[in-house]
Amino acid sequence: MTVNYSxxxxxxxxxxxxxxxxxxxxxxxxxxxxxxxxxxxxxIALPRRREQLEAEIGSSSNSAYFRLRTIEKNxxxxxxxxxSIEWNNRAGMLAIxxxxxxxxxxxxxxxxxxxxxxxxFHELNLNRIGLDVIEYNERGIRxxxxxxxxxxxxxxxxVYRDGKCYDRxxxxxxxxxxxxxxxxx
Numbered sequence: 001m002t003v004n005y006s007x008x009x010x011x012x013x014x015x016x017x018x019x020x021x022x023x024x025x026x027x028x029x030x031x032x033x034x035x036x037x038x039x040x041x042x043x044i045a046l047p048r049r050r051e052q053l054e055a056e057i058g059s060s061s062n063s064a065y066f067r068l069r070t071i072e073k074n075x076x077x078x079x080x081x082x083x084s085i086e087w088n089n090r091a092g093m094l095a096i097x098x099x100x101x102x103x104x105x106x107x108x109x110x111x112x113x114x115x116x117x118x119x120x121f122h123e124l125n126l127n128r129i130g131l132d133v134i135e136y137n138e139r140g141i142r143x144x145x146x147x148x149x150x151x152x153x154x155x156x157x158x159v160y161r162d163g164k165c166y167d168r169x170x171x172x173x174x175x176x177x178x179x180x181x182x183x184x185x
């Protein structure tokens with residue numbers, strides 16, 4: 001198996017970077033976008049305070065948190081995190097968000113997913129990455145499936161928004177599945 005580690009944090013469009021204090025004002029502004037808030041979380045759509053975002057800069061042994069920056073202009077466009085890592089089971093959960101609506105549908109989500117999966121499987125040595133997505137987030141579901149995630153099940157009517165119930169779709173990808181797609185096995 002040959003893996004190019006020289007670009008561990010760089011993809012075709014984006015790079016993974018550490019959280020920076022100067023990112024916080026941009027990220028606070030993302031909280032004014034209801035679509036963004038309602039796609040990244042099933043909780044109540046509440047903008048996050050500066051203090052909450054500052055707290056993410058600290059380290060945790062059960063998560064790997066990155067900001068997404070464009071390679072071309074070093075512009076902050078989103079975040080990606082592997083969280084709730086269970087080291088004994090070699091499993092973690094994924095969350096991702098592209099902040100500004102103008103940066104969506106440009107391939108950033110797919111590039112970020114490829115980067116974080118390579119990191120999760122080849123740096124963290126995880127075997128399984130899971131996520132859940134609300135059924136109305138069709139763009140997200142397409143991006144997850146494009147990089148190899150498979151639907152595992154549904155939590156029926158578990159999200160209530162605007163007078164309607166929606167399912168949460170549970171998805172995952174295994175290391176061997178990702179490696180087969182990339183012909184690394």
